Amino acid sequence: MRMYDIIKKKRDGEELSKEEINFFIRGVTDGSIPDYQISALCMAIYFKGMTVRETCDLTYAVRDSGEKLDSSQIQGIRVDKHSTGGVGDKTSLVVAPIVASLGVKVAKMSGRGLGHTGGTVDKLEAIKGFQTTLSDEEFVSQVNSIGLAIVGQSKQFAPADKKLYALRDVTATVDSMPLIAASIMGKKLAADDDCIVLDVKTGSGSFMKTVERSKELARLMVDIGKNAGKKMTALITNMDRPLGYAIGNSLEVIEAVETLMGRGPEDFTEVSLTLAGHMLSLAGMGTVEECIQKAKDSISDGSALRKLIETVRAQGGDETLIEHPETFEKAKYSHSVLAQRSGYIASADTESYGIASLLLGAGRNTAEDEIDYKAGILLKKKTGDYVQKGEEIAVLLADDESLFQAAEETLLAATEISIERPVEEPLIYGIVK
Numbered sequence: 001m002r003m004y005d006i007i008k009k010k011r012d013g014e015e016l017s018k019e020e021i022n023f024f025i026r027g028v029t030d031g032s033i034p035d036y037q038i039s040a041l042c043m044a045i046y047f048k049g050m051t052v053r054e055t056c057d058l059t060y061a062v063r064d065s066g067e068k069l070d071s072s073q074i075q076g077i078r079v080d081k082h083s084t085g086g087v088g089d090k091t092s093l094v095v096a097p098i099v100a101s102l103g104v105k106v107a108k109m110s111g112r113g114l115g116h117t118g119g120t121v122d123k124l125e126a127i128k129g130f131q132t133t134l135s136d137e138e139f140v141s142q143v144n145s146i147g148l149a150i151v152g153q154s155k156q157f158a159p160a161d162k163k164l165y166a167l168r169d170v171t172a173t174v175d176s177m178p179l180i181a182a183s184i185m186g187k188k189l190a191a192d193d194d195c196i197v198l199d200v201k202t203g204s205g206s207f208m209k210t211v212e213r214s215k216e217l218a219r220l221m222v223d224i225g226k227n228a229g230k231k232m233t234a235l236i237t238n239m240d241r242p243l244g245y246a247i248g249n250s251l252e253v254i255e256a257v258e259t260l261m262g263r264g265p266e267d268f269t270e271v272s273l274t275l276a277g278h279m280l281s282l283a284g285m286g287t288v289e290e291c292i293q294k295a296k297d298s299i300s301d302g303s304a305l306r307k308l309i310e311t312v313r314a315q316g317g318d319e320t321l322i323e324h325p326e327t328f329e330k331a332k333y334s335h336s337v338l339a340q341r342s343g344y345i346a347s348a349d350t351e352s353y354g355i356a357s358l359l360l361g362a363g364r365n366t367a368e369d370e371i372d373y374k375a376g377i378l379l380k381k382k383t384g385d386y387v388q389k390g391e392e393i394a395v396l397l398a399d400d401e402s403l404f405q406a407a408e409e410t411l412l413a414a415t416e417i418s419i420e421r422p423v424e425e426p427l428i429y430g431i432v433k
């Protein structure tokens with residue numbers, strides 16, 4: 001078999017066989033296929049797509065490209081949630097402790113920030129001392145003892161996805177439906193949880209810009225998971241504006257902790273409770289409505305917050321930061337972004353908000369970049385809010401004042417102010433089962 005023929009076949013819009021897909025993923029994993037041929041096939045897939053059968057085969061090949069978690073050692077039902085990536089999306093930090101506090105195991109493998117989107121592992125590392133690498137034994141033992149562990153994906157785990165993702169990120173081939181589905185579901189299936197809830201983001205801050213495409217992606221991933229014997233649900237949630245008011249790593253941890261203290265932003269709280277409700281329901285804890293109520297109770301009686309503190313302690317983090325989120329170190333400088341005219345915030349290009357946060361140092365331009373955990377944006381106004389000319393719409397935070405200008409320009413260019421009040425968009429567009 002030759003990689004050249006596989007690229008040509010897909011370039012010409014033909015269907016690849018299982019053997020060809022396995023050959024490709026084996027070559028990605030063992031390094032025998034050069035980056036330019038991997039990238040060329042990703043681009044051909046981007047343009048020509050894949051059938052459901054090809055996407056399933058690609059997913060299973062990614063799943064089988066490395067080690068799998070031996071989940072038989074974890075007692076009880078394990079449930080996971082995965083977001084397709086957004087801006088200000090700190091839901092895992094709230095949802096995982098809620099679910100674990102109610103007795104359902106969460107063995108979570110999370111990612112780092114990608115492009116304009118943030119990642120749970122980076123956010124957790126904003127907590128001084130927090131270890132996002134555990135051995136398999138430590139991971140399993142922590143899940144068994146306290147019900148929750150959150151780690152980064154190890155190198156041995158779905159290694160083909162690591163390689164593929166790095167190349168897709170720099171060759172403009174991230175937003176391809178079969179490639180996203182195989183990437184996410186390949187990793188989820190290798191983690192081998194019993195139940196998986198997917199948070200498929202839709203809108204300007206996500207990889208899928210329309211509700212239709214997001215629903216299609218959700219359907220595809222749910223079907224792949226079910227085919228592999230998993231209980232699956234996907235929620236389609238709004239990413240046409242950032243979730244909550246904080247964008248940036250420690251800022252988002254603070255907002256997540258405040259949400260677990262019962263004083264989080266409305267939109268973020270609603271999405272978190274709904275996701276937690278579906279996770280608990282899939283795990284057999286009752287109807288979705290009953291489970292959403294249980295999730296609310298776990299916030300009001302403090303048990304979800306205690307579970308996060310327990311997890312931070314178990315993974316070496318400074319738990320006093322969670323108990324007193326106001327003690328997180330602050331960025332040296334802040335800068336107010338002011339409205340250029342009066343009117344309603346009609347729209348906010350959320351991807352650009354993510355980029356503005358990246359420009360302040362909160363994300364990476366290359367895999368080697370260091371993150372400034374304190375940097376980011378605190379929004380004061382969001383889509384639908386009325387602003388007076390000169391009123392603060394956001395505060396930028398960074399350790400280097402010279403970063404403010406580009407971030408401010410990006411934010412202002414992304415914020416449309418109009419005299420017309422915009423139509424309110426739903427927070428949750430639909431559920432795919």
Ligand code: URA
Pocket residue numbers: 083084085111165174179180181183184207
């Ligand atoms: N998240 C992933 O893990 N993979 C993708 O391809 C996109 C988002």
